[in-house]
Each structure stands twice: as structure tokens, then as C-alpha cells.
Amino acid sequence: MPRSLDHSKTASQVFTPRLRLAMLASAMAFTLLSAGAAIAQTATAPAKAGVQKAYVPDVGQEGKDVIWVPTPQTLVDKMLDIAKVTPKDRLMDLGSGDGRTVITAAQRGLTAQGIEYNPDLVELSRQNAQRAGVADRATFVAQDLFTTDLSKADVITMFLLSTINEKLRPKLLELPAGTRVVSNTFRMGDWEPDASETITDNCQTYCTALLWIVPAKVQGKWDLGGQTLQLDQHYQMLSGKLGSVPISDARMDGKSITFTANGVRYAGEVNGRSMSGSAAGKGEWQAKRI
Numbered sequence: 001m002p003r004s005l006d007h008s009k010t011a012s013q014v015f016t017p018r019l020r021l022a023m024l025a026s027a028m029a030f031t032l033l034s035a036g037a038a039i040a041q042t043a044t045a046p047a048k049a050g051v052q053k054a055y056v057p058d059v060g061q062e063g064k065d066v067i068w069v070p071t072p073q074t075l076v077d078k079m080l081d082i083a084k085v086t087p088k089d090r091l092m093d094l095g096s097g098d099g100r101t102v103i104t105a106a107q108r109g110l111t112a113q114g115i116e117y118n119p120d121l122v123e124l125s126r127q128n129a130q131r132a133g134v135a136d137r138a139t140f141v142a143q144d145l146f147t148t149d150l151s152k153a154d155v156i157t158m159f160l161l162s163t164i165n166e167k168l169r170p171k172l173l174e175l176p177a178g179t180r181v182v183s184n185t186f187r188m189g190d191w192e193p194d195a196s197e198t199i200t201d202n203c204q205t206y207c208t209a210l211l212w213i214v215p216a217k218v219q220g221k222w223d224l225g226g227q228t229l230q231l232d233q234h235y236q237m238l239s240g241k242l243g244s245v246p247i248s249d250a251r252m253d254g255k256s257i258t259f260t261a262n263g264v265r266y267a268g269e270v271n272g273r274s275m276s277g278s279a280a281g282k283g284e285w286q287a288k289r290i
Helices: 017-044 073-082 100-107 119-132 162-173
Strands: 090-094 111-116 138-142 155-158 180-184 195-198 208-213 220-224 227-234 237-242 248-253 256-261 264-271 274-279 283-289
Touching (some): 073 180, 073 195, 100 111, 100 155, 119 138, 264 283
Parallel strands (some): 090 111, 111 138
Antiparallel strands (some): 180 208, 195 208, 220 227, 227 237, 248 256, 256 264, 264 274, 274 283
């Protein structure tokens, strides 16, 4: 789990004892097995002078700003499922930790990259990807997520605090329409998710996958068949008028737009300064920005 919004605070200042204890309990089971395997390998191999001990991260260890807690594998799978990833997608995981989300995506055929501040975790992730046989598709960089170029990602995954999500929000909203953003549990302020799913198997806390789809920007006036379509936009939610008639049930789904006016359901796709589609019972329609 990556950094806090307030870089002047330590991890112990960011998390209350109760939250800290809950996070430790929820994730401990997922690291005991790998840590035990690493210890067993060390115990059975003869000690060699000058050989550096393998790095094994501790659940709850101090990071730059917050403690590190891995996402349960069951939720990793759900986060990828809710984003409907395909091998054509490029995924970027912000605060990639031990690399499990990136590696799982690569095992599904995606090209995936992890962004992690801790260089030890980056090296561990590279070793994990190598062992999993996906090092050609799963890469990792030691970098600050706030300075990372996100523009080439089709899917962004993260397990961050809500404060960090909100700080990232303006940057995410500038990404190409249709980019999918998936968060483990923590929300995005008043930007409501497009979908959410909670798992109950093999997960006690932090078990919800939240999906946002970056909407095309349609705020303003459009000429639709000689009538003015006035759109007011709040993230993916729309309101406004077609001529003098208010529209209803209006929203964006990436580049796709839907709304109802005068009892007619409009559905179409936005392409820059134009949009087009079909209207139930009315045939095709087109609109251009005024």
C-alpha cells in the first residue's frame, strides 16, 4: 500500500492503532507462506560468506509515509475482473508492493507495469515476476506515483488512501476517455464509482473493488439537429436541456453518452467536438459543439 498525501507525516501518524491492527490482521496470512518459504530455503542451504540475505518484506513495515499491506489475491482477481481486462490492455499498478497485481495481470496476457517507491520491493517484484515466467510482460520501476506518466495505461489499479486518490483525481480525469481505474476499498471523494463489488471468500477487511471509467468531457452547448443541447457535467453524471426540455437519465460511460429527452432515448459516442448515435424511433442523430 503506497504513500500518504501528507508527506510530512510518518506512517504511525497517518494510521490509528485500530486501523493499523486491522490492516495487519487482514494481510498477515498472505505473507506468512511466502516468508516461510524464504526462511526454509535459507535454512536448507549452506551459508556462504558474502551472500546477501534475501529481502522479505514485513506486513505493516514503515514506508515513506504509510505502512505496507498487500492486497489479498482474491481481491486482485476481482479488481481485474471488474475492469474487464483483456490481453490488449496495458495496466499500471500504483504502489505495486510485492508485484502481485502486475504479475497476475501479466499471467492473463496483459502488458503491466508496477510503480513502487521502495527499491527493495521493486527488486523483489522483479524476482517474483521472473519466477512466475512473466518478466517479459511484468515490469517494475522505483518511482513516485505523483510524477509518473499515466497516459499510456488502459487500466490503472491501486490500493491507496482516499486522500491520495483525491490528489490523483485531477490527473486521472485528464486521461483518455474510457481509461479504467480500479481501487481496493478507498474511494475518490465525490467522484462516485461506476461499479463496485465486494468479496467474502478468503478476505476479512479491505475486500471491495471500486471501478471508475474516465468520462469524455461534454460540458457545454451542442447543436443537435438545429436544437441546442446544453450539457452540465459532474464527472460521469449529466444534466441539461435539449431545446427547452430538460433531459433525464443522462450519463457518460467513457466515450458513450446516453440521455432521454421528450420521451426519446438517445445513445451515442463522443469523438472530440462531435458526437453521433441513434435515437429510439427517431433514427440516427449527430451533434457538434457550438
